[in-house]
Amino acid sequence: MHTNINGLAPKFNMLVDLHAKLKWDIMCITETHLLPSISSSIVDIPGYTLLRHDVCGHVQKHGVCCYIQNRLSIDHIIQPLPNLLSFRLSSLNTFVLVVYRPPSNSPDSNDRLNQFILHFCCGKEVIVLGDFNLPGIDWPIQVSHCPPLERMFLDTFLSLGLHQWISEPTYPRSGNILDLIFTSEADRIGSLDIMAPLPGCDHCAISFDYIFDASPSLNSVPGHTIPQRAWHRGKYQAANRMLSNIDWDLELAFLDSDQSFKRFAEILNDVCTECIPLKPPSEGRPPWSTNPPTSLIKRRHAAWSRYKSVRHQLGRHSGEARSMYASFASLNQQCRKFAVQAQAKYEEDLISKSKENPKLFHSYIRKKKT
Structure with missing residues (x-):
C-alpha cells in the first residue's frame, strides 16, 4: 500500500x-x-x-x-x-x-x-x-x-x-x-x-x-518471539527471597565460567517466571473507539462512488462533480473528527481519573515511550 x-x-x-x-x-x-x-x-x-x-x-x-x-x-x-x-x-x-x-x-x-x-x-x-x-x-x-x-x-x-x-x-x-x-x-x-x-x-x-x-517464502511460519514481561508489576521482594535462599556455592561447584553462567541464567529465568507476570497479548489497537458508526462509513463510501461516477461522465470541472466532491469531503471530515475526538476524550478521562487510578494513567504513558 x-x-x-x-x-x-x-x-x-x-x-x-x-x-x-x-x-x-x-x-x-x-x-x-x-x-x-x-x-x-x-x-x-x-x-x-x-x-x-x-x-x-x-x-x-x-x-x-x-x-x-x-x-x-x-x-x-x-x-x-x-x-x-x-x-x-x-x-x-x-x-x-x-x-x-x-x-x-x-x-x-x-x-x-x-x-x-x-x-x-x-x-x-x-x-x-x-x-x-x-x-x-x-x-x-x-x-x-x-x-x-x-x-x-x-x-x-x-x-x-x-x-x-x-x-x-x-x-x-x-x-x-x-x-x-x-x-x-x-x-x-x-x-x-x-x-x-x-x-x-x-x-x-x-x-x-x-x-x-x-x-511460498512470503507465507513462511513466523519466527519464535520472546514473551514480554510486565517488569513494573514484578514481585521483587519475593524474587530477592528466592535468590537469597539459593546455595550458590553448591549450585556452581565444579562448573567452569560458561557452565556457571548458563546455570545462573537458568535459575534467574525460573525466578522471573515465578515473580514477573507476562504482558497480555497486544492487539495493536488503541484503547479508545476509533471506528466511526457504520452508517457514516457507508455514507462516506457511497459519496466517493457517486463522485467517481459523475467525474467519469461529466468531468471533474463540472458543477455536479464539484458538488459531489464537497459532499464526500464533508463526510470525510466527520470521520476524521470522530477518531481525533475519541482519543482526546479518552486522554481527558485518564487525566480526570489519575488521582483515583494512577496506574492506568502511567500505563498509558509507558506505552508512548520507547
Missing part, C-alpha cells in the same frame, strides 16, 4: 484501523512530517518493522517511512538524498524504492533525484512508488507534449523500461495523477485499487498485490 498521509502522527489511528481490515504486508507512507526527535514508539505497529527517513531541522514537513511485516526478511539501504527510502526483500531479491518529490524541489535536486533513480533501477527487479508530483504527464498515453521537468523524468522511466500502473487520478481535488507505481516486470501486479483518501488527506490510498514466483 502507498499513500501520501500529510502528517502521520495525527492520522496514525486511522491508518491502524484501515490496516486491521486489509492486512497489508508492506505500507509505504510519504509526507510523514516526522522529526528525528519524535520517537518511533508513537507510530509503531506491533508485528511490523518501521523504516524512517525524516526531514532534517525543526519544521514538520516531507519525510517518508515504511511498515514491513516482521516475517519478511529485508536489508535496509541507507540513501543520501532526502525523502527517499529503499530496502531489499532478501529472499525475493527485489528492491523497493519509496519516493517523495516535493513541488518545491530545486532544479539541481530534481536532477540528482532523476540520476539516482536511473542508477538505482538499473539491472534489478524493482518496485518504485510514491508521490512524484508530475501532473504534466498524460500516463495513459505517455507521449505528446509535456513540460521539461516531466519530460526529464518520463525519459528516465521509459529508458529503464519501467511499467507505470496508475491510470486514474490519485489527487481528486485537481484530477491529477500524482502518486505512481512502477515495476521493472510487466506481469507482477495482480489487483490494484485506488481507494478513497484517508480522512484529512487529499491523496488517494493505493492498494495492490505484487505477485512473486517465490510466493
